[in-house]
Amino acid sequence: MSDRLKVFGIIALLGFMAGVVAQLTADYVIPWLMTVLPALMQVRFVVSGVAGAVLTLVLVSAWAYFSRSRDQP
Numbered sequence: 001m002s003d004r005l006k007v008f009g010i011i012a013l014l015g016f017m018a019g020v021v022a023q024l025t026a027d028y029v030i031p032w033l034m035t036v037l038p039a040l041m042q043v044r045f046v047v048s049g050v051a052g053a054v055l056t057l058v059l060v061s062a063w064a065y066f067s068r069s070r071d072q073p
Contacts, residue, residue, distance in 0.1 A: 010066055018055055025051050 030047055 007066075014059060014062055018059060021055060022051075 030044070033047055
C-alpha cells in the first residue's frame with residue numbers, strides 16, 4: 001500500500017472520529033453542561049467554541065504525530 005493511500009486513510013479515519021466526537025458532544029455534553037451551568041444557556045456559542053478548539057487541537061496533534069519525519073529517533 002502506498003504512503004499516499006495510507007495518509008488518505010488516516011485522514012479519513014480522523015475525520016470520521018471527529019464527526020463522532022462532534023455528534024456525541026452535541027447530544028450529551030452540551031445538554032449536560034447546560035443543566036449543570038444554567039448561565040451557559042445564554043452563551044451557548046462559548047461551549048461550541050471551546051469544543052471546536054479542543055477538537056482542532058486533537059486533530060492537529062494527531063496530524064503532527066503521524067506526519068513527523070521518519071529520520072528522527
